[in-house]
Amino acid sequence: MATADTITALRDKATRLRIHSLRATTAAGSGHPTSCLSAADLVSALFFHVMRYDPANPRDPANDRFVLSKGHAAPILYAAWAEAGLFPPEKLLTLRQFGSDLEGHPTPRFAGAYVGTGALGQGLSIACGMAYAGRLDNAAYRVYCLMGDGEVAEGSVWEAAAFASHYKLSNLTAIVDVNRLGQSDPTMLQHDTGTYARRFAAFGWQAFEVDGHKFEHILDAFDRALKVTGQPTVLIARTFKGKGVSFIENKNGWHGKPVPKADLEKALAELPLDAAPKRAEIPRPAPPPAPLPAPTKMAAPAYQKGQQVATREGYGAALKKLAEADPRVIAVDGDVKNSTFAEVLAQAHPGRFIECYIAEQNMVGVAVGISTAGRVPFASTFACFLTRAYDQIRMAAISRANLKLMGSHAGVSIGEDGASQMGLEDLAMMRAVGGSTVLYPSDAVAMEKLVEQAAKLPGIVYLRGTRMKSPVLYDNNEEFPVGGSKVLRQTPDDAVTVVAAGVTLHEALKAHEELKREGINLRVIDLYSVKPADGATLLAAARATGNTLLVVEDHFAEGGLGEAVLGAVAEEGVRVVQLAVRFLPTSGKPEELLDAVGISARHIAARARALAAERTATRR
């Protein structure tokens, strides 16, 4: 049991955290002080009694981890680190200023945050990934995740809850700050902590209902959580938004509003500090986990040209080889591992694979969490189902996460399953992720080489995979630099350039054969690197073929390969003709659908023929 002195010290720290949160938000003129005040006692307990960490080294691998899922309470996170000694408290007044790392919502620009938060309901998945990584590494650290009550309405929280109990993550403790009030109204459950507890219990957690402003309760629950085995634990903490300042406490209409400058002193007067506070002792961390062995070089692919292999098959094979060469690599998947071929790794090395079941948001969150422990996660599912996790992917970019994604079953070429299973917007979605790299291999060799590079490249890398088999095009020693392209067919007198990738590249090669017989030379470019795109090669090809590029893609016309090409040569006044999917496709055979939407060899040849004729006419 904690002593009275400890509690006095923690109460004093909580008061300091409240004061800092109020001062900083009033200085900034915006922010969420009331959401900080409800959590102040919980955060004080965590940072000055429960968590074991080196306050001078927030990213020390031995530290217990803290995820502030309710990211709008950022000021209290900053205040806790300042009070722990990481930086002088005066800096807290730079909150939300341009240039300060104390942003409106936490990002890893601030050393005390492993990840970005602020899109609600995502922290618990990340914490699950951290806890899973800790167990993989036999690490002593524990993971704590502070959530708001409003965000518990997000389904991703329940995906994470199911995951954590399924994998028995007893090194994970969540805290729900049940302050009753959402942004615009009271929450659905208000102060009904019993229902929160029953929900978590039904999802396999040990739940403790506590008064979130009573240190005796809080410390006792954290103590008991340490002793729980075989399941994760959660504190359902009944709190009051704005706690400690009478005129904002438990009042609707005070979400996201700083105390006006004129009222700040009145508020602070309600938060008296002890003249001689007891000193809080931050427990020191246990020894850090052993570092992972260094990666070795991956052997070259071993395909034969012309061999029929789907790029998704190439992905599975490459993933297994990569994992064998690079101990950091780990895969996650959403119950489609037999379709994405991630099962090749799962079967060979079960310890390097995590089944996340049908819960793509949590899958991505878990991957982000695992990446914070120095692992390199590859997450795979159907390209279309990555849309389910777009908010998590967007936030992963803000987290500067080292995340690799593979979306299989891209485009209409999946055939009979119909539009719901076709990734037709994944390139648009992934290109628009800040700092992302987008790759689209057309054969198994390219897939393997790009998987290998993805592991080396920091940040978010997306690989687009195809369901149907296609012939291997490249030698096993071919290299595929990111930002490059391959000119696969070229003569000194090409009439037209076709730019393609994936299934449409194979259609373009067929069109090339067809037109060759008619005496029309088609230049064919494999744009395997969609972002960044190889503007120089594209421009040179355009200039050589009537200032025109014909781009063919198995994707909606918006935001995909065509617009990537347009963007790469935007300032050059190049004419770009787009063959792309322009209406909602239906079920059918792959070949029927490629033709129906206008991106088959026949359509490419027809359009190229017309463009070649135009050029001849112009020349006359």
Added chain:
Amino acid sequence: MATADTITALRDKATRLRIHSLRATTAAGSGHPTSCLSAADLVSALFFHVMRYDPANPRDPANDRFVLSKGHAAPILYAAWAEAGLFPPEKLLTLRQFGSDLEGHPTPRFAGAYVGTGALGQGLSIACGMAYAGRLDNAAYRVYCLMGDGEVAEGSVWEAAAFASHYKLSNLTAIVDVNRLGQSDPTMLQHDTGTYARRFAAFGWQAFEVDGHKFEHILDAFDRALKVTGQPTVLIARTFKGKGVSFIENKNGWHGKPVPKADLEKALAELPLDAAPKRAEIPRPAPPPAPLPAPTKMAAPAYQKGQQVATREGYGAALKKLAEADPRVIAVDGDVKNSTFAEVLAQAHPGRFIECYIAEQNMVGVAVGISTAGRVPFASTFACFLTRAYDQIRMAAISRANLKLMGSHAGVSIGEDGASQMGLEDLAMMRAVGGSTVLYPSDAVAMEKLVEQAAKLPGIVYLRGTRMKSPVLYDNNEEFPVGGSKVLRQTPDDAVTVVAAGVTLHEALKAHEELKREGINLRVIDLYSVKPADGATLLAAARATGNTLLVVEDHFAEGGLGEAVLGAVAEEGVRVVQLAVRFLPTSGKPEELLDAVGISARHIAARARALAAERTATRR
């Protein structure tokens, strides 16, 4: 209680559904027969005893509603309607063929499906919307939603579960087909129906555990569900995947695989039909709900030019006016109604607003469900949080849903809250939705006019809103046709054309003033219709100003305004210079951020000045 004759009849129907499902998938050479067989008894009970509907008119508004959330079991949905008499059973053999409305996963091309399903875990939200609409309309119909057990891992299911109990949707009954096996492995909970029941109970549902192959159990539970008041009900049905055919029943590795042609007769031999089956009686529907009154014309806006109004404020005001004019209009929001200004409607007409709390996936699903009852739902949240529901939005397009979305707080101009709250990929995301319309008003008049049009335009319409205030630019009688644009500044000797929308339009107008003083005339185009974009006006402007367009947007460079412009003039060889967000922004003042990312008036003027100088140099 059901009689023995009824049960005999239902058993016979179930056998027929199994036979149809097997035959159709074997004929197609793909599909999910085992997922149909586990559900056959449940579907038989629903279609031939429980649900009240007109089998000749699947979209009769009086009918009970059925949502097949586990869309991969489509063959059994088609089989049920064929057995109900909607079409001859022979047509079932066109399953998955190009041109057939019996697609691999259901879409509304098939009359028996209100919505598209196949992205798992979405059906319950749609069913919630249908049930909510039924209550709004005082309708007698009930809503049934059949889910798989694997998909219950999706968080969206729990968002819907919380919503349904919060709003006491006792006209909603869900059924979970707990067949134990997912696609690639057993599910997390396998046959632990008790845990499913506890989870739904904790989320406020009355749960009934049943043997999903015992009609006595099934019918009794449906009966009891009818009597439950004040809460939704769920049948947790223990079933076996592949039930009825010994060599596929309860076996892993049979997901999504048809019985091979050679084994089909062996399978069918295990499914004997009664020689003289009892006739199943489909209950007739209750009277339909009264139709909604016809819309009246909305009065013109009443803003003053120069008045400072944020477009999100314009949205709230327009929404209220629209709802008063058009009884079909209803709004949903995710606990940000005081930021999106949807609260203007909520406060004036609480019955026309549904608070969906912080659960954007369910918010969109509820809106889709409501739209099936002839309502016109407007769903709003921060633009960035619509990414949370991208899969639902994508599926809404496949559902041909009449869905209107407003994303507020677009771009870096939100300022201090930081990147997690900035919609910087919403245009890319929404442009890549099949058949969508994307609108980006720059003042309150345009917002109001476009809100009005959105209600009239069928399908998915996205409106992008801005947080910061800006001056009203347009007369109240200005019209904004979809696909149009406004040339706001123009002279016979314009040096450069700037294309912008939203906050960057106001920056462009400032740049115009600045350059005018230097004797450089800037043409300024408001591209309020991003998709479709006004290619003719853009091209004419480009031709008039050195074949060049300068596009400025508060969005990532990929997939947004710049690429929309590129796409609109792609084949014309126009030079397009893009000013856009090219790195992850941070917190800061709106003006600081607009300048830091390079899209402020200063940057526009500098780039335009350089382009003008180039033109002068070229002319010399």
